[in-house]
Amino acid sequence: MSLSIGVETKIDAEPCVVAWNNKLFIGTDTGSIFSFESNLSPGASWKAHDVQLFALSANDGKVYSASNDGGIRIWTSEGDKISELPAPDADIESIHVHGKYVYAGDEGGNIYVFENNNLIAKYNVLEEVKDIAISPPFMFTARDLNVTVTEIKPEESKSRFATRHVMEGRAPLRISGSRLVVTARGGNNIQLHDMDVATNFKKLDEVKVSDMIITSMSLRDSVVWTGGWDGCAKRWKIHGDKLQPAGEINLGACINALVAVNGDNAYALLTGGKIIYINTA
Incomplete structure (x- = not known):
């Protein structure tokens, strides 16, 4: 399956982080947030x-941002x-909204x-939190060596x-139903894990994504999108216990971040x- 470039636009800043919630929100190295409609027409x-944004999330019409000049x-x-x-x-480096809760991780491990x-x-x-994923009662956190699985019940304690x-494993990491996708320690592969504590979150599959570091991962409709320093956006389907390649495209420059709208389209x-909308043929 081939991938192609749809609409594209450009901003006069370096885009660092991205979020999607019926609109595209982009955080930059100058501390600004740009919003776009789905066709990349500019909004507010x-x-x-x-200073530069470190984390960005959007949910239910709200946008959450963090840098090193204060809280969220x-x-x-x-x-x-x-x-x-x-x-x-400490500085907030990751924000994740799940249900009625907002989770934030900082460089001090909090x-x-x-x-x-x-x-x-x-x-x-106990270690810097570069990414968070939630599947109650489990919280998955990662830096660049290990993924820690923690059982929490914030409504009780x-x-x-x-x-x-x-x-x-390392950041980034994502959850899809009964499967967890984690970047391997080396930063070039992604790993598929069972989400069952009874199997100790068994590793089911591992595929090489790039010769260079993966910078971003997004997961929608059992499809994993990856991008990194090599400028290649790739698509992988979760099929049972396997990750199957499902298209790639070389965008010609380092991918700072990407976010999937659904299994077939991503930014x-x-x-x-440059901001690019990717289509699946």
């Missing part, structure tokens, strides 16, 4: 932070500031859990947790400011 843009800032999709969630211990803009729980997984498993952010 605003100065969210004084919450915006409407038009750029109006709603609130700010203080997280003073995980903050917010509900209705209030801090309701805090845990520490603000600080108590149990480490259920540790496996080799890629390229170094230099």
Whole structure:
């Protein structure tokens, strides 16, 4: 199956992080957030932070951003500031919204859990949190050596947790139903794991994605999208216990981030400011 370039646009900044919630939201090295409609026609843009954005998420009409100039800032999709969630211990590097909770991980290994803009729980997984994935009651966190599986129940305890498993792997990582997809330690492969604690989250498959480092991963409709330093966007289908190649395209520049709209379409952010919509033929 081939991939092709659809519409594209360019911004006068370096795009760093991306989120999708019926609109495309892009965080840049200048601290600004740009929004786009699905056809990449520009929407609102605003100065969210004084310096580069480290994390961005969007859900239910809200945009969550973080840098090293404060806690998590919450915006409407038009750029109006709603609130700010203080997280003073260290810089926030990852934000994940799941259900009614907002999870944030910092470089000191702290995980903050917010509900209705209030801090309701805090845990520490002992290493920098570059990515978070949630499948209650399990939380998956990663830096660049290991993935830690932690059982948490924020509705019951603000600080108590149990480490259920540790496996080799690094950020980024994503969940699809009963499967977990993790970047391998070397940064070139992706691994498919069973999501069952009874099997110790058994590794089911591993495929090589690139000779260079993977920078981004997105997962929709049992399809994994990957991109990295080599400029290649690739698509992989989860078929039972296997990852099957399902198309690739060389975009000609380092992919800073990508996000899938569905299994067939994704947006890629390229170094230099180009934003590309990718179609599946």
